[in-house]
Amino acid sequence: MNLKNIAQALDIKCEYDLEITSLNTLLDSNKNELTFLENKKYINDLEKTKAGAVLVKKEFLNKVPQDTIALVCEEPYVALAKASKYFAPNVVETIGKDAIVGENTKVLDNVYIGKNTQIGNDCTIMPGVFIGDNVKIGNNTILYPNVCIYRDCEVGNDCIIHAGTIVGSDGFGFAISGADYIKIYQNGNVIIKNNVDIGSNCAIDRAAFKSTIIEDNVRLDNLVHIAHNCKLGKGTILTGQVGLSGSTILHEYVVMGGQSATAGHLEIAPFTTIAARGGVTKSITTPKKFWAGFPLMEHKTWLRLQGKISKLLKK
Amino acid sequence: MNLKNIAQALDIKCEYDLEITSLNTLLDSNKNELTFLENKKYINDLEKTKAGAVLVKKEFLNKVPQDTIALVCEEPYVALAKASKYFAPNVVETIGKDAIVGENTKVLDNVYIGKNTQIGNDCTIMPGVFIGDNVKIGNNTILYPNVCIYRDCEVGNDCIIHAGTIVGSDGFGFAISGADYIKIYQNGNVIIKNNVDIGSNCAIDRAAFKSTIIEDNVRLDNLVHIAHNCKLGKGTILTGQVGLSGSTILHEYVVMGGQSATAGHLEIAPFTTIAARGGVTKSITTPKKFWAGFPLMEHKTWLRLQGKISKLLKK
Amino acid sequence: MNLKNIAQALDIKCEYDLEITSLNTLLDSNKNELTFLENKKYINDLEKTKAGAVLVKKEFLNKVPQDTIALVCEEPYVALAKASKYFAPNVVETIGKDAIVGENTKVLDNVYIGKNTQIGNDCTIMPGVFIGDNVKIGNNTILYPNVCIYRDCEVGNDCIIHAGTIVGSDGFGFAISGADYIKIYQNGNVIIKNNVDIGSNCAIDRAAFKSTIIEDNVRLDNLVHIAHNCKLGKGTILTGQVGLSGSTILHEYVVMGGQSATAGHLEIAPFTTIAARGGVTKSITTPKKFWAGFPLMEHKTWLRLQGKISKLLKK
Numbered sequence: 001m002n003l004k005n006i007a008q009a010l011d012i013k014c015e016y017d018l019e020i021t022s023l024n025t026l027l028d029s030n031k032n033e034l035t036f037l038e039n040k041k042y043i044n045d046l047e048k049t050k051a052g053a054v055l056v057k058k059e060f061l062n063k064v065p066q067d068t069i070a071l072v073c074e075e076p077y078v079a080l081a082k083a084s085k086y087f088a089p090n091v092v093e094t095i096g097k098d099a100i101v102g103e104n105t106k107v108l109d110n111v112y113i114g115k116n117t118q119i120g121n122d123c124t125i126m127p128g129v130f131i132g133d134n135v136k137i138g139n140n141t142i143l144y145p146n147v148c149i150y151r152d153c154e155v156g157n158d159c160i161i162h163a164g165t166i167v168g169s170d171g172f173g174f175a176i177s178g179a180d181y182i183k184i185y186q187n188g189n190v191i192i193k194n195n196v197d198i199g200s201n202c203a204i205d206r207a208a209f210k211s212t213i214i215e216d217n218v219r220l221d222n223l224v225h226i227a228h229n230c231k232l233g234k235g236t237i238l239t240g241q242v243g244l245s246g247s248t249i250l251h252e253y254v255v256m257g258g259q260s261a262t263a264g265h266l267e268i269a270p271f272t273t274i275a276a277r278g279g280v281t282k283s284i285t286t287p288k289k290f291w292a293g294f295p296l297m298e299h300k301t302w303l304r305l306q307g308k309i310s311k312l313l314k315k
Numbered sequence: 316m317n318l319k320n321i322a323q324a325l326d327i328k329c330e331y332d333l334e335i336t337s338l339n340t341l342l343d344s345n346k347n348e349l350t351f352l353e354n355k356k357y358i359n360d361l362e363k364t365k366a367g368a369v370l371v372k373k374e375f376l377n378k379v380p381q382d383t384i385a386l387v388c389e390e391p392y393v394a395l396a397k398a399s400k401y402f403a404p405n406v407v408e409t410i411g412k413d414a415i416v417g418e419n420t421k422v423l424d425n426v427y428i429g430k431n432t433q434i435g436n437d438c439t440i441m442p443g444v445f446i447g448d449n450v451k452i453g454n455n456t457i458l459y460p461n462v463c464i465y466r467d468c469e470v471g472n473d474c475i476i477h478a479g480t481i482v483g484s485d486g487f488g489f490a491i492s493g494a495d496y497i498k499i500y501q502n503g504n505v506i507i508k509n510n511v512d513i514g515s516n517c518a519i520d521r522a523a524f525k526s527t528i529i530e531d532n533v534r535l536d537n538l539v540h541i542a543h544n545c546k547l548g549k550g551t552i553l554t555g556q557v558g559l560s561g562s563t564i565l566h567e568y569v570v571m572g573g574q575s576a577t578a579g580h581l582e583i584a585p586f587t588t589i590a591a592r593g594g595v596t597k598s599i600t601t602p603k604k605f606w607a608g609f610p611l612m613e614h615k616t617w618l619r620l621q622g623k624i625s626k627l628l629k630k
Numbered sequence: 631m632n633l634k635n636i637a638q639a640l641d642i643k644c645e646y647d648l649e650i651t652s653l654n655t656l657l658d659s660n661k662n663e664l665t666f667l668e669n670k671k672y673i674n675d676l677e678k679t680k681a682g683a684v685l686v687k688k689e690f691l692n693k694v695p696q697d698t699i700a701l702v703c704e705e706p707y708v709a710l711a712k713a714s715k716y717f718a719p720n721v722v723e724t725i726g727k728d729a730i731v732g733e734n735t736k737v738l739d740n741v742y743i744g745k746n747t748q749i750g751n752d753c754t755i756m757p758g759v760f761i762g763d764n765v766k767i768g769n770n771t772i773l774y775p776n777v778c779i780y781r782d783c784e785v786g787n788d789c790i791i792h793a794g795t796i797v798g799s800d801g802f803g804f805a806i807s808g809a810d811y812i813k814i815y816q817n818g819n820v821i822i823k824n825n826v827d828i829g830s831n832c833a834i835d836r837a838a839f840k841s842t843i844i845e846d847n848v849r850l851d852n853l854v855h856i857a858h859n860c861k862l863g864k865g866t867i868l869t870g871q872v873g874l875s876g877s878t879i880l881h882e883y884v885v886m887g888g889q890s891a892t893a894g895h896l897e898i899a900p901f902t903t904i905a906a907r908g909g910v911t912k913s914i915t916t917p918k919k920f921w922a923g924f925p926l927m928e929h930k931t932w933l934r935l936q937g938k939i940s941k942l943l944k945k
Binding site: 406407425427443445461463465479481484485487489494495496498516517518520538540542556558560574576578594609610616619620623 | 736738739740754756757758772774775776790792793794827829830831847849851852853865869870871883888889906907936939942943945
């Protein structure tokens with residue numbers, strides 16, 4: 001979509017003639033992408049952006065790089081939300097190529113497969129499965145009944161996804177403008193790599209931009225919630241009812257106990273273990289430690305705290 | 316059903332000839348409805364009831380209004396549960412009008428639509444969706460794959476409901492009679508108003524009587540549990556894995572963080588924010604405050620508590 | 631499968647000619663079953679085992695009973711995981727008898743029913759339901775839309791299972807061998823007895839060996855997670871979002887409040903009540919008590935703790 005037209009739709013003055021292919025973050029954008037700055041704390045990212053254009057408040061104009069077009073507005077995040085609609089693909093494609101299904105792959109009854117989709121060899125696609133448009137599924141993967149893989153998502157080789165699990169539903173994203181919530185269309189996808197096992201009735205959201213990523217050998221138990229733009233490193237293990245907020249990064253071999261959770265926009269170092277019910281609100285930078293509690297503390301500290309509480313109760 | 320017949324089925328003496336159309340609460344019942352009093356704390360409601368008849372213990376007979384017929388029994392709640400069965404509609408209707416589907420609405424493969432159901436214009440009904448009997452769906456609404464809308468429920472205009480979400484399953488209601496659990500048939504429904512977005516694999520229960528209500532502009536994330544007879548005010552936001560117990564009333568613009576929850580039969584004032592994992596056990600009457608913890612306290616108090624705990628650990 | 635062939639596949643020396651029909655625990659195995667000892671704390675069980683063969687470390691060889699063949703290896707649990715694959719049934723049967731469906735049972739559209747499956751009389755099987763191979767369903771049971779009953783599972787008479795609930799997905803089981811996770815094929819099943827009500831979008835895992843069991847009159851609310859090999863006694867009540875870890879045993883009439891949970895391999899005595907959010911990490915042996923908190927304490931102690939905390943905040 002042309003930048004002029006986007007600007008017009010947002011009621012922003014702009015005469016530049018630039019083809020915009022998608023929206024993206026400050027640091028990840030290229031010269032055909034539109035980005036935004038809402039939160040002052042990312043001001044350094046603005047100076048480094050390679051985006052073709054940026055939605056920005058007047059006060060930060062002087063930080064916009066020379067090669068980036070500034071679209072000045074009062075609520076950049078709201079403007080971005082409004083713009084996101086123009087980059088949303090169709091909910092369902094009606095034209096396109098019929099799906100390619102590999103050799104020896106069994107597709108059972110009542111399965112829906114969208115346009116431009118590829119499924120590899122030796123897969124089993126159980127009844128009631130939904131596979132949207134432009135999906136890629138590798139070899140030797142099992143999708144149990146009623147699994148949904150939304151459009152544009154990818155699942156690798158040798159994966160098992162249990163019944164009722166949803167891959168690629170919209171991330172929970174909206175901009176607040178007075179009493180209104182403006183949907184941020186979630187135009188990214190989910191990429192699940194190889195040899196990943198996922199339990200039943202999980203919910204894994206697609207990214208707002210780019211991808212929610214689940215690396216090789218990840219294991220998810222039942223009823224796990226993965227918000228948009230999370231990245232789960234190789235071999236991470238999430239047990240029952242774990243919840244990850246948006247943009248959580250788990251490095252390799254992180255283990256999280258039942259009902260534990262993270263706040264968003266944080267990283268957890270490799271080989272970290274979070275005990276059941278642990279609530280992670282800040283990044284964990286030292287690897288291989290064992291944490292518990294909410295607020296989170298080292299597990300040994302948590303044990304000491306329980307000792308203190310016992311004493312308190314005896315007084 | 317005639318009151319005489321209901322009484323007979325419950326082994327209660329009653330000679331009155333009154334057509335009863337449904338069951339309801341003490342305060343909401345009209346002269347063709349049957350109600351009950353189990354818990355003494357609602358005795359004032361008994362005095363005000365306009366119900367045609369009431370299931371009541373002998374000791375409260377003197378509080379029954381003159382125009383209300385008393386059905387005297389030892390376990391009114393158990394009697395109500397037993398009576399509820401007679402007001403339950405069919406699980407599936409086999410006769411009735413075929414559904415009316417509006418202009419420009421796409422209904423994809425493997426969708427079931429019940430009798431006497433209406434779907435508006437410009438909707439997208441994705442594969443595997445179930446829409447029961449006597450359902451109303453507005454215009455421009457998207458139901459993603461495998462969404463279930465149980466019979467008698469309503470969804471408004473401009474809604475988005477993500478895959479696997481269930482609207483209208485039975486509330487968790489039963490009366491305990493010795494070692495037996497007597498199902499309270501959930502003869503109410505769910506009403507979802509306009510411009511509501513709901514994530515994937517949520518569970519929203521129908522009311523025991525009347526309606527579970529979700530007002531305009533509500534936003535629900537994934538794996539959210541809404542029990543029977545809850546009311547979610549305009550613009551409320553519930554993030555991932557939140558759980559609401561029965562008859563919770565959230566006033567407008569309440570925000571609840573991930574995995575937070577409420578006990579039942581309470582109200583939360585407008586513009587209240589509950590932090591992640593907050594557990595609400597009493598009504599919150601002052602608006603615009605920020606709460607945290609379980610038991611719940613003001614967020615600033617919770618922060619102080621964490622400071623105290625840190626000190627305790629240093630001793 | 632012959633023990634010789636299993637041993638060969640695992641690179642273990644063994645010349646014995648014994649037909650092995652399945653894998654099982656030390657105490658439950660019979661003379662045609664293969665078992666294992668990984669954790670020293672079960673050494674007494676090894677001495678009592680009646681298994682035909684056992685995967686065992688060299689150091690415990692002297693504890694293996696005379697009638698049990700020892701398969702010596704360095705990682706018995708990993709060996710068991712590798713062996714489990716050979717006992718896994720097909721994901722889908724393509725040959726076998728067509729299902730038998732009882733009188734007066736309604737099977738709606740888009741339902742899949744596997745081979746060798748029996749459904750009783752007077753059932754309602756709603757649209758989108760999946761019933762795998764070799765399943766038994768009793769009389770007068772309702773399966774709401776998109777319920778999945780995996781192969782080999784059983785559901786009794788007079789049950790109600792709400793939409794989106796999954797019965798029989800794989801338990802979360804794998805052996806860790808260096809950086810690899812070896813799947814323990816979950817070759818058991820789920821047995822749901824009579825008059826059980828289950829809410830929507832629950833996840834109930836099949837057993838690794840033998841059965842996950844849900845006894846008569848159990849009531850489960852929405853989004854409940856039951857891990858493999860749990861046993862829920864008669865009349866147990868689990869409210870919304872409860873999570874049970876593997877091999878939890880709830881004795882009769884246990885009640886667990888919303889979002890409460892158990893660690894695995896423990897028992898809870900009859901008529902125990904766990905308050906909302908309670909976290910059970912050790913067995914509860916005294917019946918009829920009321921517990922709360924995490925870590926768990928008696929509810930009256932928990933109330934005292936809240937009092938102490940209030941005082942602490944006033945200092």
